[in-house]
Each structure stands twice: as structure tokens, then as C-alpha cells.
Amino acid sequence: MEGHRIARREAGFIVYPVISRRSGGLSVGINLFPDRKVCSFDCPYCEVFPFESDHSFTVGAMERELRLELADAAEDGFEVKDLCFSGNGEPTLSPDFFPALEAATRVRDVSVPGASLVLITNGTTLLDPGIERGLRLAASGGGQRLDIWLKLDAGTEAWYRRIDRASVPFAALMDAFGRFAATAPFTLQTMVCAVGGEAPPAAEAEALEATVLRLCAGGGGRPNVRRVQIYGKARSAPEDPLAEPLAPAFLEARAASLREALRRAGYDVPVSVFP
Ligand code: SF4
Incomplete structure (x- = not known):
């Protein structure tokens, strides 16, 4: 298949x-x-x-x-x-x-x-007010609603530059995510893999957890972050071996740490792993 x-x-x-x-x-x-x-x-x-x-x-x-x-x-x-x-x-x-x-x-x-x-989606078009409005309405549309899976691969600008290599400024993108999180539900998806032989460092994982908590807080009483999916590199890519899969245990440890951070903050947000 x-x-x-x-x-x-x-x-x-x-x-x-x-x-x-x-x-x-x-x-x-x-x-x-x-x-x-x-x-x-x-x-x-x-x-x-x-x-x-x-x-x-x-x-x-x-x-x-x-x-x-x-x-x-x-x-x-x-x-x-x-x-x-x-x-x-x-x-x-x-x-x-x-x-x-x-x-x-x-x-x-x-x-x-x-x-x-x-x-x-990688969320970059949330910086466009027209598209942001359209996605917000689609995501909030009751039984017809669009389930948005929003990519959040990095908590720090340094890792963002390596894993997403985007020209969109990181701070502006995070501001746009924050505004969206205040108004519409979505799923977060995070790729966890090595880049250039290096796994995301501990400071990166901590910063990403802080971002997830900030996005959860934006929803008021109930977080608009409905679930988090941590996934690994399971398919080949044109630039292999620049990006490489990490051991499933690494992804599970990231998920366990995030679950604990969410629990301590009082958020009931499921975190799944797809190594
Ligand atoms: S994985 Fe490919 S298609 Fe998806 S955001 Fe990255 S560059 Fe774009």
C-alpha cells in the first residue's frame, strides 16, 4: 500500500x-x-x-x-x-x-x-488573516468540522532552523499558533528525528513542552490542543541520511515527559507515539 x-x-x-x-x-x-x-x-x-x-x-x-x-x-x-x-x-x-x-x-x-x-499543515498560512479565518471557521464547524493536524517540530529557533529550514520567522509563527490556539481546536504533531547525526537536545525538548503548555493555556477552560502525536521518521527521504530515525525509546521518553508536564498543569490532553 x-x-x-x-x-x-x-x-x-x-x-x-x-x-x-x-x-x-x-x-x-x-x-x-x-x-x-x-x-x-x-x-x-x-x-x-x-x-x-x-x-x-x-x-x-x-x-x-x-x-x-x-x-x-x-x-x-x-x-x-x-x-x-x-x-x-x-x-x-x-x-x-x-x-x-x-x-x-x-x-x-x-x-x-x-x-x-x-x-x-505546517501552519505557516496562519500568518495570512484570510486563511486563518477560513481554517478557524472550518475547525470550529460542529459535526462538519475539519480536524487540523498542526505541525510543531521545534520549541527553539535553533532546532526549527535545522528540522524545518523555513524562511518564516519562528517568533511570528509561534505568535500565529498562539492566536489560533485561543479560538479553534486542533491536533499537534511533532516529528522527532535526528538531523545531521544529532538528536534534539534536552533544552529543545523542554522548550517544546513549554510551547505546548502555552498553547493549551490559550484555550481558556478547555485546551484547544485536543491531542499530541509524536511521530518518528518511518519513510525514506531524498536527503537521507541527513535526517535519521531515533530509537522508539527516545520518542517514548519524550512523550512520557510531555504527559507529565501536561498532567502537572492540569490538562487532560492525550499524547500518542508513532515511532
Ligand atoms: S514534510 Fe515536506 S511537505 Fe511537510 S512541511 Fe515539511 S517540507 Fe513541507
Whole structure:
């Protein structure tokens, strides 16, 4: 399934199935960039290999592929856990993102009403007030709501520069996360891996815990951080071995420390590990 997923995505397909550890079953991916990678981060662990395709994205093509994929999944007896905007870059950088979300919601409601709608995002477009507002409304939309998985790989600027290699200033991004955390629910996802042969240092882990607590506090009575997913590098990447997986015990220790910090602060936020 994994090889199938990458082959389809890089061959220009818009919709691709994947058995996802973090979704707990079949996730149907939606790729808004079938022709090239478009992202505001340059993570050394990124699995998107360089590729070119003359395919292009249209909302109509996405709807057609989605209906076909969901019909195939039903025929094969799979339960679809979610429809997930991910693919070859940062989905919210596409001008088609919100129309595509509307269309995917329509298809979901008819074909797989029990499935979630998920957006995997690095959060950089939260600095754009229009996109921030759209995501806030989508994330707060009751039963129709979008489950936002927000990437938080670093607690310090030094590690952010190494693991995300973004041109977006770290302080501005953290301010945007703070504003969002005051208004809308989301899942935090943190990649824990070695970069250049070095694991994230202890000071980095402490700073990241402090950031998670700050984001939890922003929600008032109930934290808008609904869960934290710590995940490891499980797939190959074009820049290997610059980024390398760490031992599962390292990730478990990070999770145990974060759970304890959340417990001491009185927050009931689950922390899961996907080594
Ligand atoms: S944010 Fe995601 S798509 Fe962008 S470089 Fe990082 S891993 Fe790749």
C-alpha cells in the first residue's frame, strides 16, 4: 500500500489511499499539487522526492477521483477513517484549498459520512488573516468540522532552523499558533528525528513542552490542543541520511515527559507515539 501510495501521488494522481498509523486505518489522501512540490518548509525528513508531471489539479477532477476511490474502498470492504489533505506540500498554499474542502465535504457526507476530514499543515498560512479565518471557521464547524493536524517540530529557533529550514520567522509563527490556539481546536504533531547525526537536545525538548503548555493555556477552560502525536521518521527521504530515525525509546521518553508536564498543569490532553 505504501509503495502504491507514493507511486500514485508522484504519478500525478490527486487522490491516493494509504493505510495510516495515525488515522488508525484507511485514509484517503488528497493532493493539491499533482505536478510539483509546493511548500513553505524544507524539512530534511520530507519524503516528497523530486518529480515532475504535467497533471494539474482541478476541483472537478478531485471530486471524480474521490468518488471512484471511495467506491473501490467500499467494494473491497474497507472502512474509510478520513479524507486527508496532505500530498506534495502545504495544502493551504493552494488557491484551490477552500473550494476543494467544500467539495470533499459534500462527497464525504454522501459516500462516507462517518469519516473525518483532516488537514495536515505546517501552519505557516496562519500568518495570512484570510486563511486563518477560513481554517478557524472550518475547525470550529460542529459535526462538519475539519480536524487540523498542526505541525510543531521545534520549541527553539535553533532546532526549527535545522528540522524545518523555513524562511518564516519562528517568533511570528509561534505568535500565529498562539492566536489560533485561543479560538479553534486542533491536533499537534511533532516529528522527532535526528538531523545531521544529532538528536534534539534536552533544552529543545523542554522548550517544546513549554510551547505546548502555552498553547493549551490559550484555550481558556478547555485546551484547544485536543491531542499530541509524536511521530518518528518511518519513510525514506531524498536527503537521507541527513535526517535519521531515533530509537522508539527516545520518542517514548519524550512523550512520557510531555504527559507529565501536561498532567502537572492540569490538562487532560492525550499524547500518542508513532515511532
Ligand atoms: S512541511 Fe511537510 S511537505 Fe513541507 S517540507 Fe515539511 S514534510 Fe515536506
